[in-house]
Amino acid sequence: MPIRIPENLPAQNVLTQENIFVMDLARAGEQDIRPMEVGILNLMPNKIETEIQILRLLSNTPLQINIDLIRIDDQVPKNTPQSHMDDFYQPFSQIKAKQYDGLIITGAPLGFKAYEDVTYWTQIQEIFDWAQINVQSTLYLCWAAHAAMYHFHGVVRDIRPTKLSGIFEHAVLAPTNELMRGFDPYFFAPHSRFGNIPEAVYAKTPGIEVLAAGSECGAYICATTDKRQVFVTGHPEYDADTLLQEYIRDSAQSSETAIPVNYFKADDPSQEILVRWRSHGTLLYTNWLNYYVYQVTPYDLTTLPKHSYSI
Known part of the structure; x- marks a missing residue:
């Protein structure tokens, strides 16, 4: 089944060329089912690239999905027209009266900033709390996962001395959890961050289980036992060359930029990229x-259970 996205969104041409079924609003209206309502709060600088990455991953399902792209009010994009x-x-002010089956909040390049110093921190907190009432x-993802842990549980992330960048192996720790269904016991996924919350901190937080x-x-993957919150500290949505583009960008700013781990063959940037994470993403x-x-x-989203995890 297709994902329904705004008409003329640049992602539509890319996804169609990849033989991914997308439809516009008019055609979606002819479907005699209740589609899933999914919002994407996109905090990444290059929003068009991130849209394509996430929509691609949402497309591999028999469910029809309506997508709303959401932005924080009054935030001017730096890398998107x-x-x-x-x-x-x-x-957000225009959709806050709506309920959603699912919400995705992306990462953001805010690795060194204290949460309270983020210009839109107050708005993010409002969205976090709103989601507990209006989203199943x-x-x-990434920065948002750490920010949510801070907001809801008071967990302050550590800042790593060097950036965690590359493709890392993970073990499935909860093989019977539905989120891990079909996963190999060990799998790879991209990471790109300075922030870190120790695994033991997640494990001892009430109501949270470390899944991988x-x-x-x-x-890497943690979730609340009621399935209302999922924390993913990496970037399963990344394209093959995303870490390469980040490496080129960071190298232009510092000659000491580390090569992404396990990303290039033989860890040599002149050799091919080893893509090993798409299926699990x-x-x-x-x-x-x-x-x-x-x-x-x-079925009726107005009957969503109301939960609050704020400290």
Whole structure:
């Protein structure tokens, strides 16, 4: 089944060329089912690239999904045309009266900033709390995962002395959890961050289970036992060359930039990229949509259970 995205969104041409079924609003209206309602709060600088990456992972499901692209009010994009934001994104103030089956909050390049120093921290806190009332399950990625742990549980992340960048091996720690269904016992996924929360901190936080972790990168996938919150500390959505582009960008700023680990063949930037994470990234999103959203969300979203995890 397709994902329904705004008409003329640049991602549509890319996904169509990849033989991914997308449809516009008019055609979606002819479908006699209740589609899943999924919002994407995109905090990444290059929003068009991130849209394509996430929409690609959401597409591998038999469910019809309506997508809303959401932005924080009054935030001016630095790397995305304002016209794109005006045409395809809805300010949070305009959708806050709506309920969603699922919400994805992306990472953001804010690794060194204290949360309170983030210009839109107050708005993010409002969205976090709003989601606990109006969303069945929220998927927090990278920076958003750490920010949610701070907001809801008072957990302050550590700042690593060097950036965690590369493709790391993870072990499935909870093989019977539906989010891990179909995963190999060991799998790879990209990370790109300075922030870190020790695995033991997640494990001792009430109501949270560590589902997958790596010896080098620590906790990777954690979730609340009620399936309402999923914390993913890496970037399963990354394209093959995303870490390469980050490495080129960072190298231009510092000659001491480390080569992403396990990313290039023989860890040599002149050699090919080893792509080893796509299947598990797709499976993670498919399982989230099926078992954490579709299987448990009410038909009438106005009857969503109300939860609050704030400290």
